[in-house]
Amino acid sequence: MAFISTGYNPKKPMENRISDLGPKSYEDFYPPVIAKNKGKWSHHEILEPGVLVHVADSGDEIYTIRVGGCRLMSTTHINEICDIADKHCDGHLRFTTRNNSEFMVDSKDKVEPLKNDLASRKFPGGSFKSPIGGTGAGVTNIIDTQ
Numbered sequence: 001m002a003f004i005s006t007g008y009n010p011k012k013p014m015e016n017r018i019s020d021l022g023p024k025s026y027e028d029f030y031p032p033v034i035a036k037n038k039g040k041w042s043h044h045e046i047l048e049p050g051v052l053v054h055v056a057d058s059g060d061e062i063y064t065i066r067v068g069g070c071r072l073m074s075t076t077h078i079n080e081i082c083d084i085a086d087k088h089c090d091g092h093l094r095f096t097t098r099n100n101s102e103f104m105v106d107s108k109d110k111v112e113p114l115k116n117d118l119a120s121r122k123f124p125g126g127s128f129k130s131p132i133g134g135t136g137a138g139v140t141n142i143i144d145t146q
Helices: 032-036 075-088 108-120
Strands: 041-048 051-056 061-067 093-095 101-105
Touching: 032 061, 051 108, 061 108, 075 093, 075 101, 075 108, 101 108
Parallel strands: none
Antiparallel strands: 041 051, 051 061, 061 101, 093 101
């Protein structure tokens, strides 16, 4: 019996049963500043196209850098996006409903190095892999036209 080696007891099938193996709650993946201040944000400002600061009632700040993406991305490109998040954002990033990426940092000092890193990455044809923008009076991805 294959399950005996895993500790399965056919006489007590419900013993040590693990149920509901769905995905973990998205709240488990919040950056610490967002988890600490959830629902307690006083305001946000667009500092420049694609760069926002969200300020909590406590005075905590989180800076978001939004970059353009595309509907279909290669695993190589996604890995590069994740590497950027690991390098600058303690591994935190999110994808918007319009397939953009948002990198979140907890200090204003981290914004410029992240922007410089993003600006240095280009496709072989010369276009930016992650163009910063898509907020305020800017263009964001056009997802669907029916």
